[in-house]
Amino acid sequence: MKFLDQARVFIKSGDGGAGCVSFRREKFVEFGGPDGGDGGRGGDVWAECVANLNTLIDYRYQQHFKAGRGMHGMGRNRTGASGKDVVLKVPPGTQIFAEDNKTLIADLIKPGERVLLARGGNGGFGNAHFKSATNQAPRHANPGQPGEELTIWLRLKLIADAGIIGLPNAGKSTFLAAVTAAKPKIADYPFTTLHPNLGVVKAGDESFVLADIPGLIEGAHEGVGIGDRFLGHIERCAVILHLVDVLEEEPVKAYETVRSELAAYGAGLPDKPEILALNKCDAVSKQQVAKKAQMLEEATGIKPVCLSAVSGEQVRSVLFQLAEVIAKTRKAESVTGS
Numbered sequence: 001m002k003f004l005d006q007a008r009v010f011i012k013s014g015d016g017g018a019g020c021v022s023f024r025r026e027k028f029v030e031f032g033g034p035d036g037g038d039g040g041r042g043g044d045v046w047a048e049c050v051a052n053l054n055t056l057i058d059y060r061y062q063q064h065f066k067a068g069r070g071m072h073g074m075g076r077n078r079t080g081a082s083g084k085d086v087v088l089k090v091p092p093g094t095q096i097f098a099e100d101n102k103t104l105i106a107d108l109i110k111p112g113e114r115v116l117l118a119r120g121g122n123g124g125f126g127n128a129h130f131k132s133a134t135n136q137a138p139r140h141a142n143p144g145q146p147g148e149e150l151t152i153w154l155r156l157k158l159i160a161d162a163g164i165i166g167l168p169n170a171g172k173s174t175f176l177a178a179v180t181a182a183k184p185k186i187a188d189y190p191f192t193t194l195h196p197n198l199g200v201v202k203a204g205d206e207s208f209v210l211a212d213i214p215g216l217i218e219g220a221h222e223g224v225g226i227g228d229r230f231l232g233h234i235e236r237c238a239v240i241l242h243l244v245d246v247l248e249e250e251p252v253k254a255y256e257t258v259r260s261e262l263a264a265y266g267a268g269l270p271d272k273p274e275i276l277a278l279n280k281c282d283a284v285s286k287q288q289v290a291k292k293a294q295m296l297e298e299a300t301g302i303k304p305v306c307l308s309a310v311s312g313e314q315v316r317s318v319l320f321q322l323a324e325v326i327a328k329t330r331k332a333e334s335v336t337g338s
Helices: 172-180 231-232 251-265 285-302 315-336
Strands: 007-011 045-049 064-066 084-090 094-097 106-107 114-118 150-155 162-166 198-203 204-213 237-244 272-281
Touching: 007 084, 007 114, 045 094, 045 106, 064 084, 084 150, 094 204, 094 315, 114 150, 162 172, 162 231, 172 198, 172 204, 172 237, 172 315, 198 315, 204 315, 231 251, 237 251, 251 285, 272 285, 272 315
Parallel strands: 007 064, 045 084, 162 204, 162 237, 237 272
Antiparallel strands: 007 150, 045 114, 094 106, 094 150, 198 204
């Protein structure tokens, strides 16, 4: 299934049906009086979070959604039928923005959550509604109210417990493929990963969702390369696994490039717990690994984990570290209620 994390959609709720002007006419009933029914209510447009979706690909092929209009009222005090509602089904983690793509309307995280996006127009009153002692034969009825129409943006931010970041070709997809059943595209050229990939990791009795985020380069927050579009997918992560390629001539610069992009993007990413790891350590000598690890530790104050996703060296250790941080973070969030 193709991954799509942003879509522009036009929605319109249903118009209300018009009221009816009618009079009761029966044999031997001289003064039947008004019996025009009210118009039906227009259908609403809802957005609903469902559990079995993980992409917005459905909205690539259909961008216009219109709810049913209410039926007109009829004689014999018959009210028109209400219009049929339209429900936009979206995956967990979907944010809904107004047309300016900045004003947040709703943030749907848990399956079953619903939000009303456009309310249907009320049906008009029939002439039976206006009868009174002084107006016993009203000859007017109300038209139905028009529905609402607006353009919205759907933006998906994956709900993953941990996210893998790093420069292109840092080995993020290889790591994800090694520890989960996910099958991301892997090649020896930059930007092989063009969209985030998800996988479920088992670490002892604990399991968590791991996301592989496409590589960042300098200037990504300004749209360079793939840009910062995918950074939103790690906003909900409890911890970040930062992979640095041990084959980099300047590992400190590689680390600082990615960190500067996180800082420029903001949204709390620079403050998230981070585990730093040197990847592809099976490709060089132990002396080179130790040298690069020392350079990183001196520059960052963090002792990196030296691992290899291909050989499996230190991979399980990193997984257990991630699981521990995730458990602590989620526990703290449940206590604070955030």
